[in-house]
Amino acid sequence: MSEIHQTAILEKDVIIGDNVFIGAFCLISKGVIIGDNCKICDHISIPENVILEDNVYIGNNVSFVKNYKETILKYGAKIKENSIIECGVSIGKFSIIECGTYVTKDIPDNMYISGNPQEEKYTICKCGKDLNSRDKSCIDCNSMLRYNPFYEDYIVEDISWSKK
Secondary structure: OOEEOOOOEEOOOOEEOOOOEEOOOOEEOOOOEEOOOOEEOOOOEEOOOEEEOOOOEEOOOOEEEOOOOOEEEOOOOEEOOOOEEEOOOEEOOOOEEOOOOEEOOOEOOOEEEEOOOOEEEEEEOOOOOEOOOOOOEEOOOOEEEEEEOOOOEEEEEEOHHHHO
16 A cells, blocks of 8 residues: 655656655656655655656655656665756666765666766675675675676676576
8 A cells, every 4th residue: 555645746647556655745747657665755856757666765855857858767776865866867776876976877787876976886786785896796695797698788697506
């Protein structure tokens, strides 16, 4: 069951998934799509053409710079407080945007980003832990960052089968 604060304003044609929280003094513009299990904290205005996939977190006072281009926050993305997101970017799965970061370009999956302008700090695993900087592996869940030619990109894959 979703919870929407009484001071939040939702315009027409907003699509909201299950178990969504929308905090105080938020404005969700028409046509915004919000997936399941998302949390949108207080004092946030989300403009048109923004898509939040499932399990996205947006901290207090995050700003979206309007330019009406499609903006996608992918599964499990976490945008911490006081960050600024230029519309038209894509923020990858399980990526974390640190407090006060100004995001101007696409963020790959599993990245930890901070600074103004944005700077990639390190890669994080799908379980949320830092990947070992030497071989890009995770001790906790047996995952590793590997190049996948099908996706033409680096992805975090389970490697437990290769250790048997």
